Amino acid sequence: MGKKVLMKGNEAIGEAAIRAGCLNYFAYPITPQSEVAEYLSHRMPEVGGVFLQAESEVAVAYMIYGAAGAGARVFTTSSSPGISLMSEGLSYIAGAQLPAVFVNIVRGGPGLGGILPSQGDYFQATKGGGHGDYHLLVMAPESVQEAADMMMRAFPLAEKYRNPVIILGDGLIGQMMEPVEFHDHLRTDPVNNNHWATNGMQFRNSSKPNIVKSLFLDPDELNENNLILKAKYERMKKEDILFEPYNMDGPYQKLIVSYGTMSRVCKTAIDNLKVKGIEVGMIRPQTLFPFPETAVFEAAAKESCKAVISIELSMGQMVEDVQRCVQGLRPVHWYGECGGNVPTPEKVMDVVTSL
Amino acid sequence: MSLELKIEGIVIIVGNYGSGKTEVAINLAANRKLAGVDVRMADLDLINPYFRTREARESLARIGVEVVIPPEKYFHADLPILSPTVAGMIKNPSRLTILDAGGNDAGVAVLAALADSLGKQSLKMLQVINPFRPFTETVEGCLKIKEEIEKAAKIQMTGLIGNANLLNDTTLEHIEEGYEFVSKLARQSGLDLEFITVPADLFTCLDLKKFSCPVLSIKRQLVPPWKQPAKLV
Structure with a gap:
């Protein structure tokens, strides 16, 4: 464990992602999550990473889709209305079986609601949110330390399942300050993704390119894709309940x-x-x-x-x-x-x- | 016996995000008021959505500190609102007038809006330093934030407040380490070290002879919903 520091949950989430080896962050600011972007606007350049502020949350979701599809470790953060905008993309990302990490620092709703803490996005996170038969792996921290720890676990889990993981923290998780220590050894290399990522033909064993897609017009193929997803969700229930x-x-x-x-x-x-x-x-x-x-x-x-x-x-x-x-x-x-x-x-x- | 806090006049509390400006401002206001000084305070934090001075307004009102805050109906608005009363309180200051600004350079931009009123007054602008926070764990980091704040506020920093803490995990070693850090920063920047802070539960264990500046005991007011704020009196 490193030295103890005092951090806002939002800052700790950003730092934990870097420590976990994620250097790609696309986001759009929204209260009560904006400090993640603020923090990473300073930190990402220091570590040679990328923070790109998109023109909207819809764009963010597809930047995530593109980066994850190319085999990069990538994450975003937002708050409730922003996650609603990303939900179409989340469905595509789940359908295309891409690993990515999302963070929702939940505020009150429905609609614009308010900026204070809420857990009103439970259904959205656990039951879908976007269209089609898919699930996110949803983790819910109760402290700044746990938010940091869960962020570091989220990337390997997303890669294990080739499925988006979401950290669901209410507004207080983002805004409160607590002492936090970062584990030194959770940084893992991304799993070998040469068999599915569109990371260049030099990584293929044949002349057949990898294709990342969520469109399956053949009904049998689409059913097969859904069975693969279902098997993953059943495996999560066996192996990754906390x-x-x-x-x-x-x-x-x-x-x-x-x-x-x-x-x-x-x-x-x-x-x-x-x-x-x-x-x-x-x-x-x-x-x-x-x-x-x-x-x-x-x-x-x-x-x-x-x-x-x-x-x-x-x-x-x-x-x-x-x-x-x-x-x-x-x-x-x-x-x-x-x-x-x-x-x-x-x-x-x-x-x-x-x- | 610690050196006595003698701060008076108009005092602007600034610093990086989460350095503890508001907690320091509230406790400084309470300390001076209980010492018989007339104190007024304004919440100028236009950028932080939670944990603001306005959360402690009732405790401060009970001991007679007036806190100027945005109208109640805008408490939870995600909007920067500056009460017109603030300009008035700067023109006719109390013996101690505390302005609690927001974090970083963005948080002090509001001071430019008050330039007309502030320009005619002598004032102190104090930078709160917690070396256990990101971006201020080095002297260089603190000096960078100092310059950014001065540029945005168009006011020169006059002093430092050492606020080394890890909330409930703070130990005496952290206080001493923080004191050494902020003393070094004072030497390098030429700024006065006005005072340092220590959590109230550690205050009695403290060897005050080790510190050549006053020490302000912090009774924590900005707490999450599962904790009770400490009593100011």
């Missing part, structure tokens, strides 16, 4: 499922309730797709557990996945706010104890 159990050893009667900075509030609430003799457990999904289905089911199935609640900065999105996992075994509740006011630990304590 979650954190919190206060799960005691005889908890209530189980919280919460992610991102909302889970930090829930942890404070759980600690405060523990002092009062009330045990509450929590599962914090670190990957939202693939979702920790078995962990949530088993946690809910524990004999002492009487009720489950999804606490999120949205009007009830993750709760649908929690209900799906709990399979009717326990009542599943929801609590959340989405104007930008993050609920206090006291509010969470009230909600949980009144279940």
Whole structure:
């Protein structure tokens, strides 16, 4: 580990990408994500990388498509409305099986919404957003350190699956400052992509060129491409689910499922309730797709557990996945706010104890 | 006993992004007010969307520090809004008038809009330095930001504030390392080291004889929603 520094989440995300060996960044500024671009406008020239500000987020998505298609490590960052604009491109990138990393520092919506923190893009990130049968691998950090760590993992994961990975952080993840250390050894060379990338005929073993495309007019070919994608998503569910159990050893009667900075509030609430003799457990999904289905089911199935609640900065999105996992075994509740006011630990304590 | 903070007049707090300007400004205002000095403060941060002086306005109001902020309905607007009251408070300053500017050169561009009022006053412009932040971990980095800020603000820097910290992970070693750094910067730039800061929980462990400048204790006000701001009194 290197020296500890004090960073905004947005800065740490930019630095982590460089440390992970990604020197291509295309983006368009939007609050509350703009500091990534600001930071990288200084840092990319220092390390011989490229930061190109596009004329719009639509253009960014296709710059990513082009760079990833040519075999380069590439990433972008934006916030909710910007990700909506990129969503067509995301679908193309997933369809063409290209590795790339996207970061969404989520603000309140729908529409222009507001600039304060939100988790209202859960459906967009986990269920598609663009058209067609595809998934992103979705990671959700709860701290600046975890945002940096996830960024560094995101590139190898994107390359493992040849699929876009998105880091879903609410506005606070981008804006808050925390001490952070960067791992020294996560920088990996991009995987060998000579069998698919359009990186030049000198890398081909035959005279047949590689073609990067998402257009398959033959119905059998298109079905085959979708089966390949489906197999990847099933593999993600087997190999790359991440979650954190919190206060799960005691005889908890209530189980919280919460992610991102909302889970930090829930942890404070759980600690405060523990002092009062009330045990509450929590599962914090670190990957939202693939979702920790078995962990949530088993946690809910524990004999002492009487009720489950999804606490999120949205009007009830993750709760649908929690209900799906709990399979009717326990009542599943929801609590959340989405104007930008993050609920206090006291509010969470009230909600949980009144279940 | 630490050397006494004696700052008065119009004080503009500047520095790079995230150097801790707002936390320093709030705590300086509270410290002086509690010492009996009449203090007013203006939030000129037009570029930072979260964690601004306006978040601490109620705690400051309780101890009698008036904070001039944009109208409440624009609190969360992604727009640069400068209250006309600010020009008035510069023309008729309190014994201590603190202007909390935004980060980097972009954050002080607002001072040009106040040039007419500021030009007639004697003032201090103090650069907040946290060597544990990117771009200010070297003397050269700090001097580059100093020059960029001076150019954009059209005002010369007059002094430095050492604000070495890693928030909750700050140790006494960080404070001492930061003090040495900012002292070196003061020597090389010819600027006065006005004071350094230390988190309130470390203040009592501090050997004040080691520092030849005043030390301001920081009671953290700008905290995430899962933490409580420290009480100013």
